[in-house]
Amino acid sequence: MPELPEVETIKRDLEKAVLDKKIVEVRIYNPMVIRQINPEKFRKELAGVKIKNVRRKAKVLVIGLSSGKFLVIHLKMTGQLVYPGDAKNSRVSFLLSDGKTLDFNDQRLFGELRILDDWRSLKFIQRLGPEPFDLSQDDFKEMLSRKKTKIKSLLMDQTFISGIGNLYAAESLFGARIHPERVASSLSDKEKEALLGAIKNVLSSAITYGGSSVDNYVRLSGKPGDYVRHHKVYGREGKLCLVCSGPIKKMMLGGRGTYFCPRCQK
DNA sequence: AATGGGACCTGCGCGC
DNA sequence: TGCGCGCAGGTCCCAT
Numbered sequence: 001m002p003e004l005p006e007v008e009t010i011k012r013d014l015e016k017a018v019l020d021k022k023i024v025e026v027r028i029y030n031p032m033v034i035r036q037i038n039p040e041k042f043r044k045e046l047a048g049v050k051i052k053n054v055r056r057k058a059k060v061l062v063i064g065l066s067s068g069k070f071l072v073i074h075l076k077m078t079g080q081l082v083y084p085g086d087a088k089n090s091r092v093s094f095l096l097s098d099g100k101t102l103d104f105n106d107q108r109l110f111g112e113l114r115i116l117d118d119w120r121s122l123k124f125i126q127r128l129g130p131e132p133f134d135l136s137q138d139d140f141k142e143m144l145s146r147k148k149t150k151i152k153s154l155l156m157d158q159t160f161i162s163g164i165g166n167l168y169a170a171e172s173l174f175g176a177r178i179h180p181e182r183v184a185s186s187l188s189d190k191e192k193e194a195l196l197g198a199i200k201n202v203l204s205s206a207i208t209y210g211g212s213s214v215d216n217y218v219r220l221s222g223k224p225g226d227y228v229r230h231h232k233v234y235g236r237e238g239k240l241c242l243v244c245s246g247p248i249k250k251m252m253l254g255g256r257g258t259y260f261c262p263r264c265q266k
Numbered sequence: 267a268a269t270g271g272g273a274c275c276t277g278c279g280c281g282c
Numbered sequence: 283t284g285c286g287c288g289c290a291g292g293t294c295c296c297a298t
Contacts, residue, residue, distance in 0.1 A: 001291060032275090059292075076292050078276080108275045110292070124293080149269075158293080166291055215290065255271065256291060273295080280288085 002075040003059060004131070004163030005206035006217050006225065010081055011056040013220030014063070017083050022050045022097035030091040033104065035112045045069065045115045046094070058128050058162035062119045070119040072112075078216040079104065079111035107216060128162040132199045135161070140196040144184045151187065152180035153254045155199075164199065167212055167234045170259045172199040174233045179265040180251075180258050205230065233259040 002010070023046045031039040050066035061081075063071040073081070085103025087093050092113060094102040104113065116122060130139070143161070147154055154160055155169040164172070173180050175198030178191055187195065211217060211225030214235055218224055228235070232242055237250040237259060246263040 003292090074292080077290075106275095107277065108290090110275065112293095153269090156292085254269090257289080268298100270298085271296090274293090276290100278289090280286105282285090 001077055001165055001167055001215060002079065002211070002217050003165035003168050004056075005168070005203055005227070006211035007056050007059050007061055007075065008207050009211045009225060010075075010220055011054050011061060014051075014054045014061075014081070014083075017220060018051050018096065018102060019053070020050060023047065023094050024097055025095040027093040027095070028091075029093070030109065032109050033091050033106055033111050033113050035114050037115060042113070042115060046071065057119075057125055058131060058158060059165070060125065068117075070116050072114040072116050072119050072122060073104070074112040074124075075106070076108075076110035076112065078107040080106065080216060080218055081220055082218065082222045083220050124158075127159045129158065129160045131163050132161060132196065132203060135196060137193050137196060141189060141192045144187060144192055147184035149184055150180065150253065151178060151182045151184045151195075152258060154184050156254075156256075163203070166256050166258075167214070167231075168199070168202055168206065170234045171202045171232060174261060174265060175199075175202055177264050177266065179262075180253055180260050233261060235259065 026043045026046045028039045034042045051063055052066050053064040055062045061073040065071060081102065081104060083102045084100035085093060087101060087103060089105045090103035091106050092104040096102060119125065152169050152173060155164050156166060176191065176194040178195060206212060206227040209225060209227040209230060210219055212227040213224030214228060233248050236248045239248050241248055241261040241264060244263045246261060248259055249262050251258050
C-alpha cells in the first residue's frame with residue numbers, strides 16, 4: 001500500500017543509490033506490468049540509457065533518463081523496488097552498470113511500468129488533485145465546503161487531493177479527531193484546519209520514519225519502513241486507544257477496511 | 267454529476 | 283490435513 005510517504009522514501013533511496021548509473025539490460029519475467037508499449041520495445045528503450053533524476057508525483061515515481069524519456073512507475077498495492085535485487089520475486093529486473101540489479105517486484109501484478117516522452121501527459125497524472133503540502137488552510141476549507149461525500153472517501157479520491165490512501169486517511173482523521181463517515185461539508189472551519197494539519201503532520205512524520213511496512217512495502221534496500229509502530233489506529237483493531245484507552249474499531253467504508261476510535265473521533 | 271460497487275490479481279490466514 | 287473463501291486496498295470502469 002505505498003502512499004505518498006512510501007513513494008517519497010523510495011524516491012530518496014533511489015537518489016542515493018542509482019543516480020547516473022546505466023541500465024545495461026532489462027529482463028522481463030512478467031510482461032503484464034508493462035503498460036502502453038510492448039515489452040520488446042520497453043527493453044530496447046531502456047538498454048544503454050542512464051538514470052538521470054528521480055521525482056515523485058503523488059504516488060507515482062518518475063525516473064528521468066538520459067534519452068530524454070521517462071520511466072514512470074506506479075507501485076499500486078504490492079509493488080516494490082529493491083536494490084540490490086535478488087531476482088527471486090522480480091517481475092522486471094534492471095541490470096545496472098555496477099553489476100547489481102534494480103528489481104521491480106509485484107505480487108499482485110497491479111503495478112504499472114511505462115516509458116513516456118512526457119510524463120505530465122499521462123491521463124492519471126493530469127487528473128490528480130493538489131498534494132497536501134501544496135494546500136493552504138483557505139484552499140482546503142473551500143475545497144471541502146462543496147463536497148457531500150464521506151470525508152474518508154474524499155481524502156482517498158486522488159482527483160480531489162493526491163497522495164493519501166487508506167492507511168494515512170485513517171491516521172489523519174484520528175489525528176484530527178474526526179469520524180471517517182462525517183460528510184465533508186459538515187466539518188467546521190476548526191475541524192478542517194485540524195484535518196489539514198493532521199494530514200501534513202502524519203505524512204511528514206511517516207516520511208521521517210521511512211514509511212509504513214504493512215504487507216508488502218519495503219524500502220529500496222529491502223528493509224521495512226518504521227512508521228507502523230507510530231500508527232494510532234491502522235491495524236490496531238481491538239487494541240487500546242493511546243488517547244482514551246477505549247478499543248479501536250474496524251468498519252467497512254466504501255469497501256475498505258477503516259480503523260478508528262469511536263470515542264475520540266466524532 | 268456524483269457516487270458506489272465490481273474487476274483487476276495473488277497469497278495468506280481462517281474456519282470447517 | 284486440505285480446501286475454499288474472504289480479505290488486503292490503488293485505480294479504472296461501468297451502472298445508477
